[in-house]
Amino acid sequence: MELREAINARFSYRGSYAQQPVPRAHLREIMEAGLAAPSGCNKQTVSLIGVDDAELLQKLLSVMKPATCPTVTAMICVLTKRRIAYTDGNGVERCFAVQDYAAAIENMLLTITSLGYASCWIEGHITDADEQGKQMAQMLGVPEEYDLICVLPVGVPLDAQKRVWKREFEKRAWFNGFQTEA
Amino acid sequence: MELREAINARFSYRGSYAQQPVPRAHLREIMEAGLAAPSGCNKQTVSLIGVDDAELLQKLLSVMKPATCPTVTAMICVLTKRRIAYTDGNGVERCFAVQDYAAAIENMLLTITSLGYASCWIEGHITDADEQGKQMAQMLGVPEEYDLICVLPVGVPLDAQKRVWKREFEKRAWFNGFQTEA
Numbered sequence: 512m513e514l515r516e517a518i519n520a521r522f523s524y525r526g527s528y529a530q531q532p533v534p535r536a537h538l539r540e541i542m543e544a545g546l547a548a549p550s551g552c553n554k555q556t557v558s559l560i561g562v563d564d565a566e567l568l569q570k571l572l573s574v575m576k577p578a579t580c581p582t583v584t585a586m587i588c589v590l591t592k593r594r595i596a597y598t599d600g601n602g603v604e605r606c607f608a609v610q611d612y613a614a615a616i617e618n619m620l621l622t623i624t625s626l627g628y629a630s631c632w633i634e635g636h637i638t639d640a641d642e643q644g645k646q647m648a649q650m651l652g653v654p655e656e657y658d659l660i661c662v663l664p665v666g667v668p669l670d671a672q673k674r675v676w677k678r679e680f681e682k683r684a685w686f687n688g689f690q691t692e693a
Numbered sequence: 694m695e696l697r698e699a700i701n702a703r704f705s706y707r708g709s710y711a712q713q714p715v716p717r718a719h720l721r722e723i724m725e726a727g728l729a730a731p732s733g734c735n736k737q738t739v740s741l742i743g744v745d746d747a748e749l750l751q752k753l754l755s756v757m758k759p760a761t762c763p764t765v766t767a768m769i770c771v772l773t774k775r776r777i778a779y780t781d782g783n784g785v786e787r788c789f790a791v792q793d794y795a796a797a798i799e800n801m802l803l804t805i806t807s808l809g810y811a812s813c814w815i816e817g818h819i820t821d822a823d824e825q826g827k828q829m830a831q832m833l834g835v836p837e838e839y840d841l842i843c844v845l846p847v848g849v850p851l852d853a854q855k856r857v858w859k860r861e862f863e864k865r866a867w868f869n870g871f872q873t874e875a
Contacts, residue, residue, distance in 0.1 A: 514699045514807045515722075518729050518800055535868070540697075542866045546859065547700050548799060549814055553857045559866040567869055590871075600822035610816070613795030617730060618700055621803075625696045632731055634792070640782035652871045675735045677728065684724045684741040686717070687749055689772075689834045 512625035521620050524629035525579060526670030533563060533585035533665050537626050541665065542587060544622040548614035551607025552596040557615045560588040560651055567650070571662075574646045579633050580664035589616060589661040590653060612660060619663055629668035634661040694807035703802050706811035707761060708852030715745060715767035715847050719808050723847065724769060726804040730796035733789025734778035739797045742770040742833055749832070753844070756828045761815050762846035771798060771843040772835060794842060801845055811850035816843040 512520075538561040545559055562568050563585045571588075572581055580586075591612045595604045616632055623630045637644040637660060644659040653659055685691050694702075720743040727741055744750050745767045753770075754763055762768075773794045777786045798814055805812045819826040819842060826841040835841055867873050 512696050514694055514696045514803055515726070517696045518726050518804070521729075521731070523731060538868070539862075539866075543862060544697070544700050546862060546865055547703075549703070549705060549802070551814075551817070553859075555860055555865065557865070560871060561866070561868045564869045597817065599817075603822065605817060605821055607816070609791045610795040610798075613792040614799040616792075617796040617799040618803075620731070621696055621800075622700070632733075632792075634789070635733070635779065635781075635787060639787055640785065651869075652873075654871065657871075677735075678737055680721075680725060680728060683728055683737065683739070684721075684743070686720070686743045687746040687833075689742060689836065689839075 517621045517625045521624040522672070522674030523631040524668050524672055525631055526668055526672050528580065528583045528664070528666030529669055530582070531584065531667060533628070535563065538563060538585060538587070538665065540626070541619050541622045545615040545619040548618045550611040554594040554596055554607070554611070556592050556594050556608040556611045558590040558592065558657065560590065562586045562588060570650055571647050574643050576636070576641070579631060583664035583666045585665045587619060587663045587665060588647065588651060588659055589663065590657040591660050592657050616661060616663065623663070623665055627667065628665050630663045630665055632661065632663065637661060699803045699807045703806040704854070704856030705813040706850050706854055707813055708850055708854050710762065710765045710846070710848030711851055712764070713766065713849060715810070717745065720745060720767060720769070720847065722808070723801050723804045727797040727801040730793070730800045732793040736776040736778055736789070736793070738774050738776050738790040738793045740772040740774065740839065742772065744768045744770060752832055753829050756825050758818070758823070761813060765846035765848045767847045769801060769845045769847060770829065770833065770841055771845065772839040773842050774839050798843060798845065805845070805847055809849065810847050812845045812847055814843065814845065819843060
């Protein structure tokens with residue numbers, strides 16, 4: 512799929528998924544796209560676990576409340592390891608781990624779209640007071656120095672859903688100054 | 694350009710740029726791709742300013758030390774506005790502004806690549822103790838509630854440069870568990 516088409520077709524899908532497996536080759540292609548994203552000072556803070564084992568997947572899905580994607584047959588779990596990129600002139604340790612995993616996730620969402628699947632960036636409940644990511648990390652044998660901060664379901668969508676409304680270009684982007692004429 | 698080709702061709706370019714203007718239509722296409730990225734709870738925290746005015750560009754470039762892209766003829770400045778997405782069960786205000794702008798930047802870097810240009814995600818010195826972003830924001834008339842956190846040069850590369858080395862897939866990604874066989 513053309514890049515522009517993928518960018519415009521991607522949206523957050525929260526419907527049912529077809530009960531068919533996702534080929535391992537597709538999961539790998541999606542994960543490779545994630546790892547090809549840039550990382551601050553090339554610290555490569557992102558690691559990934561693809562899940563297509565039915566029993567393990569059900570265990571992981573049982574943790575997720577609300578159930579955002581209970582019918583999905585494959586999932587990618589995004590791990591981050593806090594690596595310091597550099598220390599700035601005020602002695603502040605700069606870490607770009609959030610930027611790194613967000614860029615990796617966007618690459619994966621676009622690739623998921625280009626392969627005809629749907630997905631959704633599920634992060635809030637994974638990392639907030641619910642701590643669902645910690646429970647899932649334990650199930651996957653993830654060492655303590657990594658955080659599981661996001662899951663991406665991967666599957667064939669069954670429901671017709673559309674992307675959410677976004678403000679017009681002219682209200683969010685300008686040339687040669689803030690809120691100058693576009 | 695195909696999505697996969699763009700993902701694999703993108704890299705951080707730090708060389709010289711050709712002295713030719715970037716058409717406004719290309720800048721707009723790149724910025725539209727940025728705004729098409731997802732945002733946490735659809736808060737749309739990202740705004741963009743494209744710069745192709747030669748005089749203004751030179752003023753902005755003069756702030757940047759070290760001079761990462763002194764010869765570029767166009768640039769996109771990325772603004773973020775801290776909007777709270779929701780308050781979690783522990784009373785913690787969740788904000789996904791960093792994730793939002795990182796996804797937008799990745800969409801823009803891919804689109805820049807697909808149009809035959811080069812770029813580089815410049816964020817560290819913009820937001821660290823150097824506070825270069827604050828000086829640039831003032832030059833652009835950006836209100837205080839926005840932060841200028843990244844600039845993306847856009848131009849035709851003159852030097853042969855390659856992407857940095859990355860660890861192998863098998864050392865960063867696995868299936869159905871941490872560091873299980875790929």
